[in-house]
Amino acid sequence: MSSMGRAGKVRVERRLMTARHGARLLDRKQHILADELERLQLRAELARTEWEELAREAALWLRRAAALDGSARIEEAAPLEPAGLQLRWGSTMGVAYPEDPECQLPAAPAAGGSSALSYAAAVHRSALEAGVRYAADQRAEMLLTAELAATRTRQRAVENRWIPRLENELLNIRRQLDAQELEESLRLRWAADRNSGNTAGPALGAARKGAS
Template identity: 85%
Template sequence: MTSAGRAGRVRVERRLMTARHGARLLDRKQHILADELERFQLRLELGRAEWEELAKEAALWLRRAAALDGSRRIEAAAPLEPARVSVTWGSAMGVLYPQDPECRLPPVPPAAGSSALAYAAVVHRSALEAGVRFAAVQRAELLLSVELAATRTRQRAVENRWIPRLENELQSIRRQLDAQELEESLRLRWAADRNSRNAVRLAQDSDGRGIR
């Protein structure tokens, strides 16, 4: 029984050590993710401001071009091919997120309208590039936010539930082992005292027979 209890104590001690190590790793991951998220949140605000400003300017010049050139010339000024976007992927503590997006714009058709139409096309291209950058940062911020929240939840579960439960289990095992060891020690002492008394009694009986 004592041997099984000692094996259980070793097993729980190892699990407790693993849990504490895991809590430290989760805490480190949380701080790294929080720093990375703060950096992306700053870029997000800057990217949103840039995109909104260019989008407003593009809408303004589109209205002016519509007034001067009409919808047919606007349609004729539209590129024949769609824009294409490619991204590379960065990583922070195992979280993959898009970064450094590249927006490949199609060739601009020959100008056939007012300067307002030409400038509207230029501003729309700039707004599209800004929107792509903003979307990539927004997605990265979302992915990091989700992982940070999950990491904090796991860390609280380890620190507030798993570690205390293992500590209580280990304390209970230690109390049982202490009680068993005390019981065994008392049993050995009683056995030793009994043997000692028996030896004294035998010696006394032997002396008594010798006297007779």
């Protein structure tokens, strides 16, 4: 039996073991990502609902404030500094995504105008915070969706292409080794039979000479 054949068999068996282990890991990763994605999708849907409701309410009170106070008073009520954002990052199976963002709102100017204007300003601040949470959830959902799709693609490639190819390669090697074993066994048997015949020939001739 060829030593190269044996070495090739061991090498392919190890690669096949690695491929099967990799497929199991990818399957586990896929399930974990799918569970986390489901959680994020639910959270994003709740954030979207909250943001849309607050945005509608803010638009309603802005129209009321405009009717009562005018555009000049609305401009005076706007903060002088822009809002800031601090992101925290979560991670699932090596995928980093934004989580629980903190919207840093600037100080509101001194109150002035009608109560409608004050309430409109407060609702706009709440709507901004809700919008930031929804945007972060959307981004997290997009990142996990992309990684889940890539994981499924890799798993299908391993299970449908890599593993079958290695299994076929291993099967061919085993067939070749079996054929070599059979050939070697037949050759040894033939050699043994030939040696047995050569030994019996001189012995038989000596026996015949003694008898005569």
